[in-house]
Amino acid sequence: IWKRAADLGCGTGLSGSAFRDRVKDLIGVDLSPAMIAKAEEKQCYDQLHVGELSTILVNEDEFDFLFSCDVFVYIGDLFEVFKNTKHSLKKGGLFAFSTEFLEEGSAGTCDYSVQSCARFAHKQSYIELLAEKVG
Structure with a gap:
């Protein structure tokens, strides 16, 4: 069980609902006020914030667990996200996320690429x- 966790790009709260029983204090953040309204209906978060992921990644050593499901598909360069996440995670904390897989050797020398599905x-x-x- 984690003391404090954040769902980065919480959307409607689908992932938050899955982790609710394992987190004492669960925070959600999303760019969309409409998504935050949907997440609010699920009543699985202790706090919800409208804003960019970095909105809640400001304090050092604040979170035991950070997770982001189906969000990085909308972000190309992930360096700032990783850096801010590292800053906000406690020592030994866990950062879990999903991405879409880009085959090595495709997209030339690019590390990421926009797919036909945008x-x-x-x-x-x-x-x-x-x-x-980032360590």
Whole structure:
């Protein structure tokens, strides 16, 4: 069980509902006020914020667990997200997320690419490099 966690890009609260029983204090953040309104209906968050992911990633060592499901498909360069996440995670904290897979060797030397479905896909080597860079 985690003391404090945040759902980065919480949308309607689908992921928050799944983790609710494992988190004492659960925060959700999303760009869309309409999505926050839907998440509010689920009553699974202790706090909800309208804004960018970085809105809640300001305090050092604040969270035990950060998660982001089906959000990074809308962001190409993930460096700032990883950096802010590292800053806000307590030592030993967990950062879990999903991405769409971009085959190594495709998209030339690019680490990520917009797919025909208008969603970003990221190379595994890029994700590993970011994780190594930010620690």
